[in-house]
Amino acid sequence: MGEAQAKNGTLELAIKNANEGMTIAKENKIFSVLNTSYLTLSNLQEADDNYQLANTYLRAHLKLSDSLLKARRLLVSLEKRNAFLVAKQINHQKQSTADLEDETGSNTLNQLTTILSVLLITILSLLTLSLYKNNNIRLKSNNLLHKKNSELIISKEKAELASKTKANFLSTVTHELRTPLYAINGLTNILLDEDHKPEQTKHLKSLKFSGDYLLTFINNILQINKIEASKSIIEKEVFNLEKKIANIISSLNNSAAGNNTKIHLEFDKNLPHNYNSDQLKISQILINLIGNSIKFTKDGDIWVRVQKITNNNKLYNLRFEVQDNGIGISKEKQEHMFESFSQGSIQINRKYGGTGLGLSIVSGLIDVLKGKIYLKSELGRGSLFFFELQLEFTDEVIEKEEISCFKDINEDALSEIKILIVEDNKINQMITQKILTKMKLKSEVVENGEDAVEKVKSTKYDIVLMDIHMPGISGLVATKIIRTFNKELPIFALTAVAIGDKMEEFDEAGFTDIISKPFKKEDFEKKLFDALNLKKLLNL
Known part of the structure; x- marks a missing residue:
């Protein structure tokens, strides 16, 4: 049932039924069925991109296969002994039959009994031989399956190594580019x-x-x-959906105005506003879809819609739409629109630019959120992208957004604030200091982790901006040392590395937060504003 459901596309239900089959096989000690269950679950988990669990089931299958193989070999040995005994019995019966024929040669009934006995023994012999050959075939099949499974394990390990190598390469290259x-x-x-x-x-x-x-x-x-790499996880937080979409549209209005295009928001009035979900991923999806529509729509309109499909208590199934009346997409190009680096044609790439990654990211993020995306388009008549997501309604009160604004704070109030910049790159030192100066903040610079530790010991700082890769001890090591004698000092990792892969490492080192280079000035300013606790100076 699990295999059939997997082929029909209901993978989650397939895994559930396969697990139930495995449980029944275990409880009843039906080892041949249990062995099949392990292999089926390995294939299903692999289809679900859960390679670790797939590998676990595959190893269980191989282990049980080996045990069954040994049992079958023992059975074959027993069958050989039985064949020998049967052959011996045949000879004995033949001898008995000959003696019987000598004694009762004229007795028709005895002759018939003899013939039937010989036939019965012959049939038994043929059955024994057939069973022996059948077991030989099974043994060969199991050996072949064992070999195939071993090759599959090796292929998986090679694929995992290639994926890890690619991830490390991208991390290194992006760090070198970000700096x-x-x-x-x-x-x-x-x-x-x-x-x-x-x-x-x-x-x-x-x-x-x-x-x-x-x-x-x-x-x-x-x-x-x-x-x-299946490293993208759902990070839930409470947010106002209508306000979030309105802010996204507001941030993209300038780009739309450049193409003489207007963006319209239609939010279902019967929908609640607050939800507990991954607002960052939803924002990324909408920014990519709306941005795509802006790029391919001149002198037109874009409609962003949110509608309720169904709801069950606090769970709302919502339909999001982004529709435009731009250039549209031909039928033959629509099949490949969600693939990486796909833009329809070379001419479109040259005319409109772009990387061809936006829709691939959208599709991937919607998969992470367990949703589905659809496309309807006609060349010359615009496009409609719509996707469905399940969001959890919440009546939790959202705190009022606080705006960081250094320019509204008196310069005298900021004069006592001291910030330490730990950075070995001269240009980056100058840029960071310039940004802080425009925010009316004073700063000092050291070029390595050792000097940073000594400075923090001798001077009271309000914030430390710590680079990660430096000569001598790294920013991670320097932060760990500082945390041995100062637990409260806000220390920000000012880094060009890919944050997602290093988050746990940064937390263990004791960083307060991470600022990824190159950063947006607004994000940088807000993090410093919050860390310095300047709300009281603005009576917020």
Whole structure:
């Protein structure tokens, strides 16, 4: 039943029924069925991308196969002995028959009995021989299956090694790319904020766009790699869905205005607003879909809709729609739209740009959220992307959002604040100090972890911005040392590494939070604002 349901696409139900079959086989000690259950569950878990559990069941299958194989070999030995005994019995019967024929040669009834006895013995002999050959065939089949399963284990191990190697390679490459990008984006923002010649504005904005584009591309590759490696998990938090979508639309309105396109929000009035779900992933999905519509819609409209399908108590099945009246997608191109680096055609890529990763990320994130996405489009008449998600309603009160705003705080109130920058790259030192200066904050710089530890011992700082990769001891080691004598000091990991893969390591080291380079100025400012507890200065 599990195998049949898996072929019909109901993988979750298939795994449930296969597990039930395994339990019944265990309880009744039907080892041949139990062995089949292990193999079936291994295949189902592999289809569900749960390779660790698939490997566990496969090993259980191989172990039980070996035990059954030994039992069958013992059975074959017994059968050989039985065949010998049967053959001996045949000879004995033949001798008895001959003696009987001599004694009762004229007795027809005895002759018939003799013939029937010989026939019976012959049939028994043929059955024994057939059983022996059948067991030989089974033994060969089991050996073949054992060999195939061993090859499967080796293939899985090779695939896991290749995946790990790819992840390490991407982590290293993105770190090396993010470090100079921090300098490029940081210097560009500084130059745009400072006095510059009017004719330079266009060039600086082009530089900023290129830096942001490259950063988006790097983040997209990391996101896809994370989804493929099944490392993307659901992180629930309470949020206002209508407000979240309105904020997303507000942030994309400038891009839409550049194409003379308007974005409209239609939120079902009968829907509650607050839900407990992964708002970050939902935001990423909508940003990619709306951004895609903006790119391919000029002088048109985009509609973002949220509707209720069904609800069961607090669980709401919602339908999200992003519709535009842009260029549309041809039927033959629609089948590949959710694949990585797919944009329909080379001409579209040249005309509209983009990486071709957005829809692949959308599809992956919706899979993580256990939803489904659909596409309806007609060339020249626009596109409709819609997906369904199950969200949990909550009546929990959402705290009022706090706005960090250093510019509204008197400079004298900030003059006593001391920030230590631990960074070995001269350009990055200068950029970070410039950003802090614009926020009216004073800072000092040290170039390695050893000096950072000594500085924190001798001077009272309000915040430490700690780089991770430095000569001498790393930022991780330096933070661990600081935590042995100072547990309260806010220490931020200012790093270019891929955060998702190192989160546990950062937590163990004792970091207060992580700021990924290159960072958005608004995010950086808010984290410092909260860490310094400046709300009281604004009476918030």
